Amino acid sequence: MKTVFSGIKPTGNLGLGNYLGAFKAWGNLQNEYTCIYSVVDLHALTIRNDPQTLKENSRKIIMLYMAAGIDPQKSIIYLQSHVPAHSQLSWILGCHSYMGELSRMTQYKEKSENNENVNAGLFTYPVLMAADILLYNTHVVPVGEDQIQHVELARDIALRFNNIYGNILVVPEAKTASKLTARLKGLQNPTKKMDKSTKDPLDTIFLLDTEAEITKKIKRAVTDSEARVYYDTENKPGISNLLAIYAAITNKTIEDSELDFQNKSYGDFKQSLIEVVLGELNPLQKEFNRLSQDTAYVDNIIIKNAQRAEEIAEKTLAKVQNALGIGK
Ligand code: AQP
Numbered sequence: 001m002k003t004v005f006s007g008i009k010p011t012g013n014l015g016l017g018n019y020l021g022a023f024k025a026w027g028n029l030q031n032e033y034t035c036i037y038s039v040v041d042l043h044a045l046t047i048r049n050d051p052q053t054l055k056e057n058s059r060k061i062i063m064l065y066m067a068a069g070i071d072p073q074k075s076i077i078y079l080q081s082h083v084p085a086h087s088q089l090s091w092i093l094g095c096h097s098y099m100g101e102l103s104r105m106t107q108y109k110e111k112s113e114n115n116e117n118v119n120a121g122l123f124t125y126p127v128l129m130a131a132d133i134l135l136y137n138t139h140v141v142p143v144g145e146d147q148i149q150h151v152e153l154a155r156d157i158a159l160r161f162n163n164i165y166g167n168i169l170v171v172p173e174a175k176t177a178s179k180l181t182a183r184l185k186g187l188q189n190p191t192k193k194m195d196k197s198t199k200d201p202l203d204t205i206f207l208l209d210t211e212a213e214i215t216k217k218i219k220r221a222v223t224d225s226e227a228r229v230y231y232d233t234e235n236k237p238g239i240s241n242l243l244a245i246y247a248a249i250t251n252k253t254i255e256d257s258e259l260d261f262q263n264k265s266y267g268d269f270k271q272s273l274i275e276v277v278l279g280e281l282n283p284l285q286k287e288f289n290r291l292s293q294d295t296a297y298v299d300n301i302i303i304k305n306a307q308r309a310e311e312i313a314e315k316t317l318a319k320v321q322n323a324l325g326i327g328k
Pocket of ligand 1: 142144145
């Protein structure tokens with residue numbers, strides 16, 4: 001079986017963008033691929049975190065993975081910092097990456113703008129991400145659109161490494177869940193990505209939001225003055241984004257979704273969307289709450305899965321070290 005690898009950073013609370021753009025689809029891949037899903041807590045260190053909050057956020061993501069249907073007996077779900085090979089391979093790959101290519105990364109440019117804490121980790125972030133992917137002999141990396149450039153860099157680094165040392169690393173490919181939700185937009189800023197660490201709490205629907213919060217956010221979502229529900233990202237970014245959410249959750253096409261709201265008001269459309277979002281998130285939240293009560297079970301999953309991840313990662317690291325003439 002081919003291998004799928006992906007990860008989510010435990011900064012902030014997970015939002016609908018992460019869910020519809022990425023990990024909702026991850027559970028469906030479990031029968032076709034060996035799936036490895038990480039909580040990439042080392043990546044979270046590019047910003048200053050409260051240690052206790054970071055710990056809690058990492059655990060929350062493990063539970064959300066399970067609540068979204070990822071089976072921890074079948075797939076491997078683990079914390080990146082529990083497997084030291086990530087940092088070890090990252091150093092090696094950093095010595096095979098160029099300042100020029102890292103400077104061109106859009107996320108680095110965006111995140112270093114208006115930021116007082118432009119640390120070296122922000123710059124070398126894609127190298128660590130390449131190590132994450134390449135350690136597991138990954139074929140496919142399911143991600144949102146914002147991460148495609150980083151996966152392409154991982155490909156370039158793997159090809160470069162193989163050219164020098166022989167066929168050691170598997171060259172991965174990025175895969176987005178669906179064009180519609182590959183870059184879900186904010187509810188208040190529908191031309192910008194829905195971020196989980198947004199400064200505007202009305203912009204993002206968080207997966208653990210209450211019914212009242214979800215209702216308020218959708219009711220207040222920015223629309224336009226035309227009062228007709230159809231998809232046109234250029235002229236109607238707000239309505240188009242809401243339609244994308246509706247279509248993604250109901251598994252309908254955009255055309256069928258438009259038909260559902262022909263001659264309906266924005267108020268009616270928003271009310272239906274509220275019901276659809278609540279219908280999707282209620283079972284997820286229930287399962288998350290159930291898992292939150294079962295501390296021993298979750299602890300055990302975290303420990304056992306880290307061991308499974310480490311076994312694979314150590315083998316790749318040993319191959320790489322051997323090729324370089326280092327290691328034991
Ligand atoms: N709006 C989005 N639409 C589609 N996919 C998205 N992803 C993130 N936002 C959207 C995908 O979710 C996965 C995890 O990404 P991440 O851990 O980098 O989280 P983030 O939400 O992208 O982080 P932020 O909001 O930029 O905040 P910080 O970095 O400050 O925590 C990835 O597959 C991503 O593509």
